[in-house]
Amino acid sequence: MCNPRAALVVLLFSAHLVALADAASIYRCVGADGVIRFQDQACRSDENSRRIELPDAPAPASVAVPSDESKVPPAPATVDVAPQRVPEPEPAVTATLCTREDGSRYLSDNGHGEQRAVPLGVLGIPRDSLAEAYGGRDGIGVSAPGLREPPADHSRHGRIGALLTWVEDPCVQINKSQLCEFLGMRIDEAERALRLAFSDSQAHRRNELEALRQRASQCPR
Numbered sequence: 001m002c003n004p005r006a007a008l009v010v011l012l013f014s015a016h017l018v019a020l021a022d023a024a025s026i027y028r029c030v031g032a033d034g035v036i037r038f039q040d041q042a043c044r045s046d047e048n049s050r051r052i053e054l055p056d057a058p059a060p061a062s063v064a065v066p067s068d069e070s071k072v073p074p075a076p077a078t079v080d081v082a083p084q085r086v087p088e089p090e091p092a093v094t095a096t097l098c099t100r101e102d103g104s105r106y107l108s109d110n111g112h113g114e115q116r117a118v119p120l121g122v123l124g125i126p127r128d129s130l131a132e133a134y135g136g137r138d139g140i141g142v143s144a145p146g147l148r149e150p151p152a153d154h155s156r157h158g159r160i161g162a163l164l165t166w167v168e169d170p171c172v173q174i175n176k177s178q179l180c181e182f183l184g185m186r187i188d189e190a191e192r193a194l195r196l197a198f199s200d201s202q203a204h205r206r207n208e209l210e211a212l213r214q215r216a217s218q219c220p221r
Contacts, residue, residue, distance in 0.1 A: 025053045095179045098171040105182070113169030120163050180219035187212050 028050045029043035030036050043049030098113040099105050108114075174182070190209040197205045 025051055027051055094176070095174055096171045097174050097178070097182060098169040100169050107179075107182070108171055111171070113171045115166055115168045117164040117166055120165055123165070123167070176219075180216060183212060183216040183219060187216065 026038050026040055027043050028036065028038055030048040032046065037043075038052075096108040096111045097105055098108050100114070106114075187209065190205065190212055194202065194205040194209055
């Protein structure tokens with residue numbers, strides 16, 4: 001049969017163990033009546049006592065709690081791609097081409113043609129037609145030289161042709177292809193002039209040719 005007293009002792013011991021699970025040691029106390037008690041304090045002086053050291057309780061297993069970051073899907077793997085160099089847009093090249101009275105052409109750096117003072121007579125001011133020059137009351141009459149001296153006009157009206165006026169060469173804007181075409185013709189002329197130049201002018205012709213080639217460096221060859 002089961003000893004009631006022993007069962008009681010085991011029950012009390014288990015209860016004290018549960019209650020004193022966090023204690024480092026317990027005391028087994030036996031009173032004068034033979035009753036056994038377990039407590040976390042020292043026994044009374046009239047009791048038979050024994051100290052029992054308890055082993056450290058195992059640390060509870062930690063449960064990994066998923067953080068919010070673990071819920072975020074992993075980022076897709078990136079593939080390193082060498083950056084492609086985007087060609088820079090070719091700047092629009094424009095220039096100003098001017099024409100002199102003799103028909104020669106040149107490039108203007110400031111966008112305007114050359115200015116010069118010329119007599120009005122060079123421009124045909126005042127202008128007389130052939131009928132007015134050779135016919136009429138004061139006309140020459142015939143065009144054969146030496147037959148009649150041309151009349152001279154000494155009036156104030158005749159002095160208008162001696163007055164000076166400023167004229168400017170006409171200019172036009174040209175695009176890149178037109179500029180390159182003009183520079184190509186100028187380079188050909190400068191090369192021919194350098195071959196025919198005398199020794200005292202070769203340096204000037206060579207510098208002129210080099211300047212034209214440098215300006216035409218952006219043109220296709």
